[in-house]
Amino acid sequence: DIQMTQSPSTLSASVGDRVTITCRASQSISRYLAWYQQKPGKVPKLLIYRASNLESGVPSRFSATGSETEFTLTINSLQPDDFATYYCQQYHSYWTFGQGTKVEIK
Amino acid sequence: EMQVLESGGGLVQPGGSLRLSCAASGFTFSNFAMSWVRQAPGKGLEWVSNIWGGGTVIDYADSVKGRFSISRDNSRNTLYLQMNSLRVDDTAVYYCTKGRNGEGDSYYYMDVWGKGTTVTVSS
Numbered sequence: 001d002i003q004m005t006q007s008p009s010t011l012s013a014s015v016g017d018r019v020t021i022t023c024r025a026s027q028s029i030s031r032y033l034a035w036y037q038q039k040p041g042k043v044p045k046l047l048i049y050r051a052s053n054l055e056s057g058v059p060s061r062f063s064a065t066g067s068e069t070e071f072t073l074t075i076n077s078l079q080p081d082d083f084a085t086y087y088c089q090q091y092h093s094y095w096t097f098g099q100g101t102k103v104e105i106k
Numbered sequence: 107e108m109q110v111l112e113s114g115g116g117l118v119q120p121g122g123s124l125r126l127s128c129a130a131s132g133f134t135f136s137n138f139a140m141s142w143v144r145q146a147p148g149k150g151l152e153w154v155s156n157i158w159g160g161g162t163v164i165d166y167a168d169s170v171k172g173r174f175s176i177s178r179d180n181s182r183n184t185l186y187l188q189m190n191s192l193r194v195d196d197t198a199v200y201y202c203t204k205g206r207n208g209e210g211d212s213y214y215y216m217d218v219w220g221k222g223t224t225v226t227v228s229s
Contacts, residue, residue: 032213032215034216089151091213092213095143
């Protein structure tokens with residue numbers, strides 16, 4: 001089974017900050033990685049697919065890179081609406097989510 | 107607008123059974139793989155099961171294999187999850203999700219999520 005490890009688990013930041021979340025796969029997943037955003041009590045929302053492709057309607061301040069085993073999600077100029085938990089997900093071999101990174105207000 | 111709507115959650119005793127349903131609309135249901143993903147209270151997301159569009163390819167997470175059964179009725183645009191031998195650690199919100207894959211690519215991620223239905227296993 002492929003394990004996904006995100007870091008950090010919690011990230012404290014201020015509005016306007018640039019934040020980066022890292023996701024590591026236990027083995028190569030090529031670029032079969034997605035990122036989701038989940039706000040408290042809400043449904044996960046797809047942000048990024050195929051490692052770096054922005055889903056339609058997602059603000060351009062979100063960007064992502066990576067391949068094989070190392071991936072990052074970056075939020076430029078953090079907005080109040082961005083405080084949420086972010087999950088990476090591999091879909092190369094079945095589906096596995098990272099444990100999540102909570103972005104909270106500093 | 108593409109939508110999926112779950113139903114069938116509730117309170118059940120350990121060892122009991124429950125059947126979840128997911129009604130899809132706004133897309134050609136039979137063309138897409140569908141999955142169930144769950145989230146235990148205060149925890150992260152866990153893939154549970156998936157079924158391809160034709161219903162012939164099915165996978166399960168090890169945690170539910172042999173106890174859960176996924177199926178679909180393409181004539182009714184509906185996905186199901188039959189859950190048997192339920193355990194306390196099956197307590198979670200269960201999300202129905204639609205799969206989407208790239209051109210010429212058989213790998214898919216989840217692009218449409220339902221609001222979820224809550225399953226509570228407790229005596």
